[in-house]
Amino acid sequence: xxxxxxxxxxxxxxxxxxxxxxxxxxxxxxxxxxxxxxxxxxxxxxxxxxxxxxxxxxxxxxxxxxxxxxxxxxxxxxxxxxxxxxxxxxxxxxxxxxxxxxxxxxxxxxxxxxxxxxxxxxxxxxxxxxxxxxxxxxxxxxxxxxxxxxxxxxxxxxxxxxxxxxxxxxxxxxxxxxxxxxxxxxxxxxxxxxxxxxxxxxxxxxxxxxxxxxxxxxxxxxxxxxxxxxxxxxxxxxxxxxxxxxxxxxxxxxxxxxxxxxxxxxxxxxxxxxxxxxx
Numbered sequence: 001x002x003x004x005x006x007x008x009x010x011x012x013x014x015x016x017x018x019x020x021x022x023x024x025x026x027x028x029x030x031x032x033x034x035x036x037x038x039x040x041x042x043x044x045x046x047x048x049x050x051x052x053x054x055x056x057x058x059x060x061x062x063x064x065x066x067x068x069x070x071x072x073x074x075x076x077x078x079x080x081x082x083x084x085x086x087x088x089x090x091x092x093x094x095x096x097x098x099x100x101x102x103x104x105x106x107x108x109x110x111x112x113x114x115x116x117x118x119x120x121x122x123x124x125x126x127x128x129x130x131x132x133x134x135x136x137x138x139x140x141x142x143x144x145x146x147x148x149x150x151x152x153x154x155x156x157x158x159x160x161x162x163x164x165x166x167x168x169x170x171x172x173x174x175x176x177x178x179x180x181x182x183x184x185x186x187x188x189x190x191x192x193x194x195x196x197x198x199x200x201x202x203x204x205x206x207x208x209x210x211x212x213x214x215x216x217x218x219x220x221x222x223x224x225x226x227x228x229x230x231x232x233x234x235x236x237x238x239x240x241x242x243x244x245x246x247x248x249x250x251x252x253x254x255x256x257x258x259x260x261x262x263x264x265x266x267x268x269x270x271x272x273x274x275x276x277x278x279x
Contacts, residue, residue: 080211099124111130118250118262137266142161147192162220169206220233230265
């Protein structure tokens with residue numbers, strides 16, 4: 001069976017829109033969830049049969065202009081539009097050709113040199129590949145701080161640690177969807193999605209929305225059993241010499257209660273041995 005990632009994405013995003021979202025009048029009982037195919041075609045200025053062939057996987061080579069028109073019709077944000085182009089193969093140079101989970105010694109030294117700032121490295125599947133001591137202390141409530149998606153959906157600590165769990169869960173799934181657009185057949189990603197789908201109804205529900213979100217910068221809200229509430233901003237940076245890796249750095253506002261909590265957390269865990277996974 002030939003995969004139809006493009007069609008699945010279009011179908012899910014169409015189902016997530018209501019006529020009033022796009023300024024279409026709705027009359028009578030609708031037999032479909034969301035917009036009809038014909039309505040999307042009209043909004044995108046294309047033939048309804050052509051759009052149907054895209055969803056069904058019978059047309060697999062839409063132009064960039066067609067995809068942009070569909071992006072406008074489906075109200076896609078920039079991350080989702082980029083994902084659409086990746087699925088259709090119209091975003092040259094975006095698919096991963098080589099990835100590595102080996103974190104360089106120089107990057108490890110860089111993270112360790114910033115002892116007052118939690119920092120860690122992830123791969124596209126959100127595996128934590130390396131972390132400095134304060135990042136390990138921050139994630140100490142988890143049974144294993146090995147994969148951000150598994151920690152969010154399968155570890156009992158997740159719902160207490162992430163105080164805005166719903167937003168965190170959506171962001172995690174959106175990131176994995178973006179990674180799937182770059183390399184839909186990545187073995188580690190497929191393995192992770194299978195496991196999460198098997199064990200988490202919440203993950204399955206969010207995964208089926210096909211929402212996409214890149215990891216750049218945002219605010220994160222935690223509750224750590226040792227120091228209480230902690231609010232941090234984060235930024236994510238691509239590691240240029242290791243395709244697929246991202247360096248994630250958290251920061252607290254100087255002088256804030258969260259900055260004081262981070263300092264206390266570092267002191268509490270100062271004598272804790274470094275995890276073997278991150279050694």
